[in-house]
Amino acid sequence: xxxxxxxxxxxxxxLEYFDISNSHVIVVDVLRATSAICAAFANGAxxxxxxxxxxxxxxxxxxxxxxxxxRDGKTLNFADFxxxxxxxxxxxxxxxxxxxxxxxxxxxxxxxxxxxxxxxxSFLNLAAIAKWAKQKQTGNVMILCAGxxxxxxxxxALFAGALAKILLSDSCxxxxxxxxxxxxxxxSLAQGDIFAYLELVAQRHRLKKLGLDDVLEYCFTPNSTDKxxxxxxxxxxxx
Amino acid sequence: xxxxxxxxxxxxxxLEYFDISNSHVIVVDVLRATSAICAAFANGAxxxxxxxxxxxxxxxxxxxxxxxxxRDGKTLNFADFxxxxxxxxxxxxxxxxxxxxxxxxxxxxxxxxxxxxxxxxSFLNLAAIAKWAKQKQTGNVMILCAGxxxxxxxxxALFAGALAKILLSDSCxxxxxxxxxxxxxxxSLAQGDIFAYLELVAQRHRLKKLGLDDVLEYCFTPNSTDKxxxxxxxxxxxx
Numbered sequence: 324x325x326x327x328x329x330x331x332x333x334x335x336x337x338l339e340y341f342d343i344s345n346s347h348v349i350v351v352d353v354l355r356a357t358s359a360i361c362a363a364f365a366n367g368a369x370x371x372x373x374x375x376x377x378x379x380x381x382x383x384x385x386x387x388x389x390x391x392x393x394r395d396g397k398t399l400n401f402a403d404f405x406x407x408x409x410x411x412x413x414x415x416x417x418x419x420x421x422x423x424x425x426x427x428x429x430x431x432x433x434x435x436x437x438x439x440x441x442x443x444x445s446f447l448n449l450a451a452i453a454k455w456a457k458q459k460q461t462g463n464v465m466i467l468c469a470g471x472x473x474x475x476x477x478x479x480a481l482f483a484g485a486l487a488k489i490l491l492s493d494s495c496x497x498x499x500x501x502x503x504x505x506x507x508x509x510x511s512l513a514q515g516d517i518f519a520y521l522e523l524v525a526q527r528h529r530l531k532k533l534g535l536d537d538v539l540e541y542c543f544t545p546n547s548t549d550k551x552x553x554x555x556x557x558x559x560x561x562x
Numbered sequence: 563x564x565x566x567x568x569x570x571x572x573x574x575x576x577l578e579y580f581d582i583s584n585s586h587v588i589v590v591d592v593l594r595a596t597s598a599i600c601a602a603f604a605n606g607a608x609x610x611x612x613x614x615x616x617x618x619x620x621x622x623x624x625x626x627x628x629x630x631x632x633r634d635g636k637t638l639n640f641a642d643f644x645x646x647x648x649x650x651x652x653x654x655x656x657x658x659x660x661x662x663x664x665x666x667x668x669x670x671x672x673x674x675x676x677x678x679x680x681x682x683x684s685f686l687n688l689a690a691i692a693k694w695a696k697q698k699q700t701g702n703v704m705i706l707c708a709g710x711x712x713x714x715x716x717x718x719a720l721f722a723g724a725l726a727k728i729l730l731s732d733s734c735x736x737x738x739x740x741x742x743x744x745x746x747x748x749x750s751l752a753q754g755d756i757f758a759y760l761e762l763v764a765q766r767h768r769l770k771k772l773g774l775d776d777v778l779e780y781c782f783t784p785n786s787t788d789k790x791x792x793x794x795x796x797x798x799x800x801x
Contacts, residue, residue: 332713333572333714334576336575336576336579337573337575337576337712337713339712340575340711340712340713341713471740472579473576473578473579474571474576474579474580474739474740474741475572475740475741475744476740477740477743477744480740480744499764499767500713500764501710501713501714501715501716501719501762501763501764501765502713502714504716504762504763505714505716505719505744505748508747508748508751509744509747509748512747512751523740523743524740524743525738525739525740526740528738
């Protein structure tokens with residue numbers, strides 16, 4: 324049987340250059356959207372609806388949804404809260420449907436929907452998302468990084484490397500991708516002391532300026548949840 | 563005085579997400595377009611005209627230009643030769659104007675023309691292009707990788723890392739860019755044994771399949787020429 328291939332796309336804007344029709348797509352936006360989504364399901368959220376535009380988020384609020392929405396790290400004024408994972412507490416989200424719009428993350432989720440299936444990955448569910456990908460048994464794996472406004476982001480590449488390393492330890496997977504190789508190598512440099520390494524990451528400094536970098540330890544601590552959010556009929560749910 | 567910043571864009575398709583109006587742009591397509599361009603000028607070419615489309619390359623041929631044109635590594639049937647640096651020999655190119663069209667490289671050159679200035683970089687002219695960037699004295703530096711059909715290419719990132727390392731050793735330069743950090747780190751892993759490292763590079767294997775990987779040693783040997791091709795009025799020339 325042909326091996327299943329692993330690919331990494333560093334930005335949603337580049338996804339059109341890949342054929343993902345036979346790929347399970349894992350969307351990654353470590354700082355902070357996909358970490359927040361994993362936190363929400365860990366805390367009992369019922370569903371999360373990815374909302375690309377601010378206007379659609381506003382309409383969702385008028386319809387009575389709980390709305391999490393930010394641009395450039397700042398909570399939109401009509402939203403219930405922004406995209407710090409710490410906002411998605413059990414008392415707020417348990418049993419709720421949440422409309423969620425972020426600078427880079429939701430765009431990536433929408434673009435991913437041409438794949439065989441779409442799931443949400445972060446360090447919070449690293450082992451679980453790897454298990455999810457393995458259990459699919461057929462189909463390739465595309466790790467889709469949200470990046471930052473069309474640009475490469477180190478923190479997403481690190482996660483891609485960590486996940487690719489786990490998958491490639493299973494002989495059913497292979498890769499022919501330079502972006503996978505680069506991600507593996509960057510992860511190999513970072514994994515020994517991830518918090519020292521994070522000093523290099525631009526988004527860490529963007530968040531620090533906004534006083535929003537309190538999430539770093541939480542976002543880079545692996546395997547705090549076994550929940551794998553999947554996109555089903557336009558909603559993220561845990562099956 | 564503010565420091566001059568260094569940025570790396572891994573694909574021409576992502577250049578629109580950067581403001582390059584105050585940047586000198588260095589275009590890189592190590593395997594093989596910008597290595598070939600540096601080889602052509604080292605061998606006395608008068609000018610090279612970047613031609614984006616096959617149809618425009620065909621028209622250039624009808625007008626009597628020497629035409630170098632390939633797609634996916636294969637020479638187009640109407641062209642005089644393809645884009646192996648070994649084609650651009652002194653007996654063929656000295657004193658000549660060459661129309662040149664490649665899969666990824668010429669697209670990058672055309673997109674770069676919104677910058678303050680545009681020059682061609684490869685390992686062949688690594689020290690010279692670094693000196694060129696330093697001598698500009700003002701303006702930022704954008705290292706624009708040609709990539710491969712919208713995807714990340716390791717060999718271009720390695721060059722970006724090698725060049726960024728030289729520039730950042732000068733205190734007038736700084737960076738806040740994740741793609742620069744990643745390039746520096748990948749270069750740090752590769753530079754000790756570049757030819758062993760190249761086994762990881764996908765384009766190396768694409769070229770090998772086509773019997774075109776004879777150029778590897780030539781393309782990764784630094785500083786065989788001090789010529790810096792620059793874009794002036796739509797033509798590459800050495801000033």
